[in-house]
Amino acid sequence: MRITMIGSGYVGLVSGACFSDFGHDVVCVDKDSAKIDALRAGRMPIFEPGLDQLVAANVAAGRLTFTTDLAGAAADADAIFIAVGTPSRRGDGHADLSYVFAATEEIAAAITGPTVVVTKSTVPVGTGDRVEAILREKRPDIDIAVVSNPEFLREGAAIGDFKRPDRIVIGTDDERAMQVMRNVYRPLYLNESPILFVGRRTSELIKYAANAFLATKITFINEIADLCEAVGADVQDVSRGIGLDNRIGKKFLHAGPGYGGSCFPKDTLALLKTAEDYQSPIHIVEAVVKVNDSRKRAMGRKVIEALGDEPRGKTVALLGLTFKPNTDDMRDAPSLAIATALADAGVAVRAYDPEGMDAARALMPDITYCADAYDAADNVDAVVIVTEWDAFRALDFDRLKASMAACRIIDLRNIYRRDDVERRGFAYTAVGR
Template sequence: MRITMIGSGYVGLVSGACFSDFGHDVCCVDMDQAKIDALHAGRMPIFEPGLDLLVASNVAAGRLTFTTDLASAVAGADAIFIAVGTPSRRGDGHADLRYVFAATEEIAAAITGPTVVVTKSTVPVGTGDRVEAILREKRPDIDVAVVSNPEFLREGAAIGDFKRPDRIVIGTDDDRARQVMRDVYRPLYLGESPILFTSRRTSELIKYAANAFLATKITFINEIADLCEAVGADVRDVSRGIGLDNRIGKKFLHAGPGYGGSCFPKDTLALLKTAEDYQTPVHIVEAVVKVNDSRKRAMGRKVLHALGDTPRGKTVALLGLTFKPNTDDMRDAPSLAIATALADAGVTVRTHDPEGMGPAKAMMPDLVYCTDAYDAAEGADAVVIVTEWDAYRALDLPRLKGLMAGPIMVDLRNVYQRADVEQAGFTYTAVGR
């Protein structure tokens, strides 16, 4: 099949590369000429394990191409995916859909025959209706079906998630569109990945409901972690104890400094705004958003408390900046609030991250960026683990202590065992333990 992917960011590039690996002919479109030039040169605009090799192999096979010319890419395509950004709109939290609708306008001007337009971007309920209205108004002469096909990709594991999905959700009531989407996903369907066909609006809501529920699990265990600290329990054992219940499940029950990234923060806000528009408040999600925001600030206070009564003038080594490992994504990362709280208290912040320092420097230029964890720990009064990168899971603790001015470790991801850290001479602070 011939597939056009409009938007060559995280979702568009991963999806396009995986579709081409299935044997489809895929053209990824982006208006950013510099990004397209970089892709032609084999340079990825994002860090995602294995993506560079996947792209290179399919470019070499002639199945994957890149362009800024939307019209030529759209003409004759069997399926056109819209995978542009839908960030939170400044001021009110609604999803900003201007890029979706701009892409729709361009598609309408370029299509040459019957096709299927697929919203891969995360969009509020009813967006597909508006996309369809634009297409029908602009091109009443062409049979165009509009489908919702949300993505469920975890940053750092996106290729595996795409090729071995828990489910594929397709929202359409059009028989021709159903068949086209079956053909698009045939390699996965033959591998018995379940395809769930729903109405378009149901499909749009599934994405938001899924992310809100996962954000709720994270926020729930973080509040239980606070209770564990107060009563002398261990949140790791609580997580295991409840996670072994199949009705609950063990995933997303790891206590930490709060969720961030490209999806959960903006999608929970967008769901709140949709519920507000339809006058059906979702109070649990409201609480999740508030608790998560306060959680990040509380982690800054936790570090300051570990430094003692006079944190001003001290130095902290902050290990990890991205919101999770195996990505360079800094969007709504807990490190932003933590570093700000430390800087506001007069603490010098030395930091390292395997992939996130480039984006972080643009957001926090006053931090001291170091070559590795040991460089960051040089002269520090405390070391704080914010992101659980593999590079921080087996640190040489005696070496680390020897570099530091003060032997304090604040482990916000519960990476280490208390006994091991204390045996190395550190004062150890964890989460929910």
């Protein structure tokens, strides 16, 4: 099949590369000519494990190309995917749909025959209706079906998630569009990946409901962690104890400094705005957003308290800056709030992240960036583990002790055991333990 992917960011690039790996002919479109030039040269705009090899293999096979020419790419496509950004709109938290509608206008001008237009961008309920209205107004002469097909990709594991999905959600009641989408996902259908055909509005809501529920699980266990500290319990044992219940499940029950990234913060806000617009408030999600925001600031206070009575003038090393490992994404990362709290308290910050340093420099220009974890720990009063990169799971404590001004580990991801750390002569602070 001939597939056009509008938007070559995280979702568009991963989806386009995977579709081409299925054997489809895919053209990825982006208005950013520098990004397209880089992709043609084999340079990825994001860090995602395995993506560079996947792109290179399919470019070499002639199945994957990149262009700034949307009109040429969309003219004869069997399916046109919209995978542009939908960031939170300044001032009110609504999803900014301007890029989606701009792409829709260009599609309307480009298509020459029956077309299936697929919104893969995360969009509020009813967006597909507006996309369809634009297309039908501009091109009443052409049979156009608009489909919702949300993505469920985890940064750091996106290729595996795309090729071995828990489910594929397709929102349409158009028979022709259903068949096109079956053909698009035929390799996964043959592997018996569940394909769920639902109404378009239902599909749009599934995406938001899924992210809000996962954000709720994270926020729930973070509040339980605070209670564990108050009563003398261990949140990791609590997580295991409840996670073994199949009705609850063990995933997303790891206490930490709060969620961040490109999805949960903006999608919970967008869901709340949709609920507000339809006068159907979701108080649980309201609480999740409020608690998560305060959680990140509380982690800054936790580090400051662990430094003792006189934190001003001390120095800490932040290990991990991205919102999660195996990505270079700094959007709404807990490290941002923690570094700000430390600076406000007069604490100097040295930092290291395996992939997020360039993005972090633009957001936190006043901290010191280091070559590796041990360079960051040089002469500091505490090492703070903010992101659970594998590179930080087996630190050489003897080497750390030799270089640190004070032997103190503040583990905001609970990746170490207290007795192991204290046996090596370090003071240890964890979350919910």
